[in-house]
Structures are given as C-alpha cells and as structure tokens.
Amino acid sequence: MPRLAISPECARGLRALAEPARRDVMVAIRRFLEGAADGPHPERVHGARDPRVAMLRLTDRHHGVALRQRDVCWLLTVLPEDEALAYARRYGFGVNPEIGVIEMWDAEALERVLPALRRSAQASERRLFHNHCDADLVAVGVDPRLIPYLRLITTETALDALEPLLPPTQYAPLAALARQRSLAAAWRTLVHWRTTVTAPGPIDPDDVVAALDRSPHRAVFITGTDHLDRVIDAPEWCFFLHPAQHRLSRTLRYDRPVLVTGGAGTGKTLIALHRAAYLAEHGSGPVLLVTFSQGLSGDLAARLDELIPDEALRKRVEVSNVDRLAHRIVTEAEGRPPTLVDAEELAELWRDAAEGERHSPAFLLREWEQVVLAQNLTTLDEYLRAARPGRGVGLDATERTAVWRTIERVVERLRERGRRTLLQLAAEASVLLGRATGDLLAEGGPAREPYRHIVVDEAQDLHPAQWRLLRAAVPYARDDLFIVGDPHQRILDTRVPLSAVGIDAEHFRLEVSYRLPAEILSWGVRLRGGGPADGLVEDAHGLAGFRADQRGARPLVQAYESGEAELAGLVDRLREWREDGVPASEIAVAARSAELVRRAREALHAAGLDVRVTSLHGMKGLEFRRVAVIGVSDGIVPDPDALTPVDEDPAARAHDLQRERGLLYVACTRAAELLYVSYSGRASPFLPL
Numbered sequence: 001m002p003r004l005a006i007s008p009e010c011a012r013g014l015r016a017l018a019e020p021a022r023r024d025v026m027v028a029i030r031r032f033l034e035g036a037a038d039g040p041h042p043e044r045v046h047g048a049r050d051p052r053v054a055m056l057r058l059t060d061r062h063h064g065v066a067l068r069q070r071d072v073c074w075l076l077t078v079l080p081e082d083e084a085l086a087y088a089r090r091y092g093f094g095v096n097p098e099i100g101v102i103e104m105w106d107a108e109a110l111e112r113v114l115p116a117l118r119r120s121a122q123a124s125e126r127r128l129f130h131n132h133c134d135a136d137l138v139a140v141g142v143d144p145r146l147i148p149y150l151r152l153i154t155t156e157t158a159l160d161a162l163e164p165l166l167p168p169t170q171y172a173p174l175a176a177l178a179r180q181r182s183l184a185a186a187w188r189t190l191v192h193w194r195t196t197v198t199a200p201g202p203i204d205p206d207d208v209v210a211a212l213d214r215s216p217h218r219a220v221f222i223t224g225t226d227h228l229d230r231v232i233d234a235p236e237w238c239f240f241l242h243p244a245q246h247r248l249s250r251t252l253r254y255d256r257p258v259l260v261t262g263g264a265g266t267g268k269t270l271i272a273l274h275r276a277a278y279l280a281e282h283g284s285g286p287v288l289l290v291t292f293s294q295g296l297s298g299d300l301a302a303r304l305d306e307l308i309p310d311e312a313l314r315k316r317v318e319v320s321n322v323d324r325l326a327h328r329i330v331t332e333a334e335g336r337p338p339t340l341v342d343a344e345e346l347a348e349l350w351r352d353a354a355e356g357e358r359h360s361p362a363f364l365l366r367e368w369e370q371v372v373l374a375q376n377l378t379t380l381d382e383y384l385r386a387a388r389p390g391r392g393v394g395l396d397a398t399e400r401t402a403v404w405r406t407i408e409r410v411v412e413r414l415r416e417r418g419r420r421t422l423l424q425l426a427a428e429a430s431v432l433l434g435r436a437t438g439d440l441l442a443e444g445g446p447a448r449e450p451y452r453h454i455v456v457d458e459a460q461d462l463h464p465a466q467w468r469l470l471r472a473a474v475p476y477a478r479d480d481l482f483i484v485g486d487p488h489q490r491i492l493d494t495r496v497p498l499s500a501v502g503i504d505a506e507h508f509r510l511e512v513s514y515r516l517p518a519e520i521l522s523w524g525v526r527l528r529g530g531g532p533a534d535g536l537v538e539d540a541h542g543l544a545g546f547r548a549d550q551r552g553a554r555p556l557v558q559a560y561e562s563g564e565a566e567l568a569g570l571v572d573r574l575r576e577w578r579e580d581g582v583p584a585s586e587i588a589v590a591a592r593s594a595e596l597v598r599r600a601r602e603a604l605h606a607a608g609l610d611v612r613v614t615s616l617h618g619m620k621g622l623e624f625r626r627v628a629v630i631g632v633s634d635g636i637v638p639d640p641d642a643l644t645p646v647d648e649d650p651a652a653r654a655h656d657l658q659r660e661r662g663l664l665y666v667a668c669t670r671a672a673e674l675l676y677v678s679y680s681g682r683a684s685p686f687l688p689l
C-alpha cells in the first residue's frame, strides 16, 4: 500500500477547488490511498529537475505533483495538466544537512537569475561569503548544490533579492552569516526551524522519507480516508504547525511549568490549544484550558472542538475562564452560588467609605486589589509590613492604618450585604482548594486538585489571586502548568511576575507573527513603544526581534473634521470592504467609548452593514481580516476617566497611560489584512506620526 503525505499548499489548493472537480479529485486520491489497481499511479516526469518528482493523473483535468521515495508519495499540489507539468519541472528538493528538514526551492527561477549574478560578480571584486569555506556553509545547513550561486553573490542586497527563491532554512542562516559574520549566529537561526527539542541523529541527505518525518509543518502523513478528509477540511492550523509551535506544544514532557511569550499573532493561542489536545491524549488526568474572559473561553472551546473531533478525548479538556472556575469552587463548597456585587454598588461603597478620608475612592480600591488581595493580606499587621510594588505614593504607618480601616469597612459592608467581588471569590477558592489538598495530604491520601494539567491563555491579565487559584488547582508535578501570554497586550493593572506567585516557569519566546503583515506590525510596535513591558517574566524583554514574514498594506490613518464626518467615513469604508467581497464576519469596528460604540453600531446598522462593533476591550484575543478603530482622538484615547490624576499618584497614572496604550495596540493588532484608524479633531497622542 502506498503511503501518502500532504503538504499545506496542497491542502489549501484542494480546499479552494470548485465542485464537482474537488469531489472527483478527492475520489482519485482516496483510490490512490487504498492502493486500488485502477487508481492513479505515480509517473516519472520528463525534464523534472529531481528524478523523484512524479505526476499522478487524478482526473482528466487535474494532476497531482508529488515527490516520491520508496512507498511514500508527498503530494505537493493539484493543478490542471499543463500547470502541473510546469510545476513538476520547476522545483529542486533536498534535505537540510544540519537539521534534516525537507527543503524545496525554485530551481528554475534561480537558473534564470544566474546570468545576472555572473554579470554582477564580474563587475565586482567583492564576494559576500569570501570569509567562509564550503564546509562552513554546509555546517550551517547550506545545500551544496546552492553553493555555486552563493559564490557569485556580492552584496547583502543581492542575497535579499534571492530570498523568495530559497527555502527559509537556507536563507535565514545565510542572512545571519552576511549580517553578523558569525557561524554561531547563522546556526542559531536554524534552531528555530527544528520541530523537536533535541537535535536529530545522523542525517542522510538522500532520505526524503526521514526528512518528511522531521517536517510536520510541511507534510502530514495520512493514516486513512477519514483522516484525509479531515486534513483537507479542517482549518490549516489544526494540522500544520510552524516548527516552534510544534516543538512547544508536542514536547513529550516538561519537568517545570512552562511560559511561552510572544507578540500579537505569533500563535500563542494555537500552541495552547495544541498543548491541551496533546495533554488530553498523552497526559495523566483532567486538563483545564483556561483564559481570561467568558467570551474568549467560548471561542477557545469552539476551536478545541475543531482540533479534537474524538468526543471522548475532547471531554478530557474543560475550557473555562478563571472567574467561572472560582465561582464554581465557592458554589460547591458553600452549597449555593455566591452573590456578586455589581460595579456601581461597589463604587458607591468605596465613595461612602472614602468620605472624609485623605485618599480617593479610586486610590483605595486600587490599594485593596493591587496590594491587599494581590498578597492575600488578612491582618493590619501583615499590611503594615507588606511591600506595595507598583504603587507610586508612599504610606507611613498611620496612613496605612487609616487605609486598612477603610478597606475593612468596605469588606465588612460587603459581608453584611452577602456580596463579593470576583477577586474575592478567586482568593477564597484558592484557600478552599489549599485546605482540601492540605487535609488530604496530611492523611497521606491522594491529592484533591481538580485538574492534573492546566493550560493558560492570555496570561498577562491574570491577578495574583487568580494565579494562586490556578496554582492550587493542579499538583506540583511534571506538565502541571503551561502558560501563554504577551505582557505588551496587558489591558488590566496586574503586572505580576510568575515567580512572585510561586510559579517557577521555564520561559520560551516566539518572534514571528503569522497574523500581521509587516506594515501593521511595525506601525503597531511604534504605537505601543518597543520597550520592555513588565509582568509574567522578571527579565522583561522589549519587542525587538518581533517580526512578520508577510507583507501587506500600510495602516490607513484618516483625520476628519467632525464626529459625524468620521462616522460617515466609516460607513463608506465598510461599504467598500463589503464590495471587495470581505464577509461581514471578517470585519470588526472598535472604539474606546461606549457612546461611540453605540453610535457606530447605529450608523452601520442603518446602512445595512451588520458587522461586529465593540469596545477596545472586546477585541482582546480575536482576529479579523479587516479592522476599523475609530475615535482615536485626543480626549477619547486615552480615556480621561481611566487616568489617575497625576497629583494623586504619578506612578499609577503612568501605569494607566501604559494600559490605555496597550488597549489600543491590542485592538489594532487584530487585523490580519487591513487596518483603518480614524479620529476627528486632534489625534490621540498615542498615534505614531
């Protein structure tokens, strides 16, 4: 029986085929897979650059192009006959001598540029790689067949011009070698492309099958006809992970908690989903996949359904958000659901309590959440001795005592009314779990943590009380916590390093955004400011190195005379997008103020444009092809009501500004294709010039 592997390009092409051609092609591929005597057979292609290239006559019109070795056929594409023939003759194939992954390059185009390379080499004495012998180049993974071309290259610009013709695993080390002139730097670029943690064993450059096994981002081996249908029908991210994504999500075991950070669109959520799926299959108990909000957990659950079609396996993963988890644990312990206080009532309680006090209600609320609840302080004595990280105004012992008394009054009022905040619930739930575990451990019984593995998405916004809850909900054991997040996308005030909540995590960083075109990414980085963002990790990194592989349109920033003109401009813009054929579900509009959200919704609804219109907060974690962010005007962004007065607490104000900036950055980086930003009057001070 032949073995079939499918490339992501092939899966994409098959998905795009119109019916009935698609159905007929799929029937033929199934027959090939089943080894049917009258099914398609690989045929040699005359004039192919690689003798292993074969053609499969799938239907009268469509032919498959494959690379064949032994019983394996790696199906690269399905095209009309002429195009398939041209494709088959065009590409060269190899196995990276250093990391053993499969490589494919545009050999025909390279041959076409050869005369130009020769001419420029004749005109210049300089050779870009003159310092490196052939063995050096092979040591950083260069295919020996490409070396004659490299010897003609005179400048970095000439090398960059060849990038589209070379496999990325050839271009990346060469570019590093040209820029940094160091073999170690060149070699390091290759490590990103390894799909396993450990280096592969000896590499046979002629063994295509072994190379395909090492390249799950380029080839999925099909196990049967049902699997074939799934690989073609499911979204690409379900089967084809980029090497770092694959490596991180499918590592056999982690002995310590893991933290993966990376900029917008680097695939953190996909990694979290794949890790959860991996743990469902290979882990040793119930898995919790947890995120920040209820809306996001709904989205995660739907994506996990796509990733794990097997119902029994899917049931091993519970998808939730931290608030819901806390609520459930408290409900179970108390036998009835706790009553939550709403924001208005809480604000009123703080207003009453602060009357006649030195500090404002907002200051006191922050002190409660960021110092008292964050450190789980339960007595005045503990509070008097506590550090107050992130708080800009010092408090002496007398002031602390007064603040503590005020906080106590509010907590007491809440207790009297039988109401609690979500953070209080998280704190109580972690105590409840700790108690259960402690008791059982004391008896020498099994641990009572409800989960064996926890995977956390959007980790940057979790409060220390929530971290304590998660820590208490899973035993200290291998593969306990797998955490993904981006400190630059923080939209709340928590900036806690994991080490401060007892999580000693091994840290990995992702650098390539697969969502953003380079133009939106670099604009976004200017908006956000590339400096380090604190939280999650102790040694905060900036956004240096964060990059995108794809190019696209620059963000369009549009100024208007008035709010009305801005809304009219939005309606025109969205009409255009719909006329371009973009489905309404792939468009989102966001604004900072609830009033603007309401007005935009009305204007768009009246124009028959029913797209998602939401607050900047509501954009967190989502993705759309086209995004419009409106009302990015001075006086709206940052929201003046969300800023602490500078004379009250300058540090808190600086944090507020950073949070508001992060919020705008999050909304703008949801756009995978086009970003439109508008304002009326003066532009927001956050907008890059």
Ligand SMILES: Nc1ncnc2c1ncn2[C@@H]1O[C@H](COP(=O)(O)OP(=O)(O)OP(=O)(O)O)[C@@H](O)[C@H]1O
Pocket (backbone or CB within 6 Å): 236, 237, 240, 241, 242, 245, 262, 263, 264, 265, 266, 267, 268, 269, 270, 271, 486, 489, 513, 514, 515, 620, 621, 622, 623, 669
């Ligand atoms: N392996 C992949 N296959 C297909 N698409 C991918 C892959 N990796 C990333 N992408 C694209 O990049 C997008 C971003 O992935 P994901 O949402 O996991 O990133 P993220 O790092 O969680 O983003 P953010 O932090 O901005 O929410 C995906 O929705 C998808 O469009």
